[in-house]
Amino acid sequence: MSRIVHPQDLGKAAQNFKAGCAILLIAEEGVWASDQHWQTVGFDWWQGNAEALGLGLDDVHYVAEFDGQDYFAIYLESSDAMQNGQWQGLRQLLPHLNEAEFELLGRASQICQWDRNHRFCGHCGHVTHYHPKDRARACDNCGLHSYPRISPCIIVLVSRGEYCLLARHQRYKTPMFSCLAGFIEAGESAEQCVSREVFEEVGITVHELTYQGSQSWPFPGQLMLGFRAEYKSGDILIDEEEIAEAGWYHYSQLPLVPPRESISGQLIQEFVDSFS
The missing domain is CATH 3.90.79.10 (Nucleoside Triphosphate Pyrophosphohydrolase)
Incomplete structure (x- = not known):
């Protein structure tokens, strides 16, 4: 049975973004998939495409450990950046996912959407940054921490x-x-x-x-x-x-x-x- 392990120290877990990790790609249209099955890309995809797509490490989100492998998520502002596959909405994929897969993809989607909506502080308007240990975006100007909204x-x-x-x-x-x-x-x-x-x-x-x-x-x-x-x-x-x-x-x-x-x-x- 598939098993998901959530990180105790997000900052430490993020250090596993290297060869051997799996990357989930998220866009407005859904998750990257092929033939009604979700897909991942590897670290080599990041090395070959990040600069051209304007992506930095602040765009990389640790999701969880799934079946012994570290999973990360990246949101692509342009869904046209990918070929040889298709974007699938989570609702459409739901009948084809087991419970652990739905948890993993749902978590990745929520994290990416939260991050997109909190790049600027909701109190003072300043740019926020990732908290070094917690799942939060922090504002150095006023001290507000914004956590994923549930x-x-x-x-x-x-x-x-x-x-x-x-x-x-x-x-x-x-x-x-x-x-x-x-x-x-x-x-x-x-x-x-x-x-x-x-x-x-x-x-x-x-x-x-x-x-x-x-x-x-x-x-x-x-x-x-x-x-x-x-x-x-x-x-x-x-x-x-x-x-x-x-x-x-x-x-x-x-x-x-x-x-x-x-x-x-x-x-x-x-x-x-x-x-x-």
Whole structure:
């Protein structure tokens, strides 16, 4: 089984950027891939292309140790810099990734996006630099340290006997139904968020909340906290700005749902499996 090891000392780990390391390439379009499988380049690629692409060591990010090899990530401002392959969005690659691969690629993507957005201090506007040991960009002018932004969200599968509540979001281009989800607001607990989001999106109340697990979701930087909840009262009344349609579905007659690699798919599958 693939294993990811996160660095205790980022500065020390960054010294492994040398022959033998693996480099993940990230661009606006996604990650560098070939035939629906993510690809890496070696240190020789860096030696031959960095200067022409205007890349410096500040553009190189240590990601993690994966299966005994050190992985780094580099963001390319121009996706045209690569040939003999293609850029693939993480969502499109998800069905072809195992859990460790999704964690590795998601981490690389989030780190690159964070770094791009914090090259200048959000407080005083001065240029920032990489902290020597931590995953942070530091401002020498005012002392502000900017860490990768993680947005906590809840995702919940509401059940009512042999039926579960699934909804199709307005932003979905495909007729896919999923669990309800939403961002946790300032000063709000995860459990409070579950009750609020369910009521706001579909107009019902829930109880008997149970925490099921979590998943990093790099679109662009959420931490999804998964819950199960039981229906309590009310009739479905959707928020038409966010939800296109919602309904109760029997565990044996589900519509198109997210893949099992996602926490939404896992919550749904666990519900189905509870009746086998």
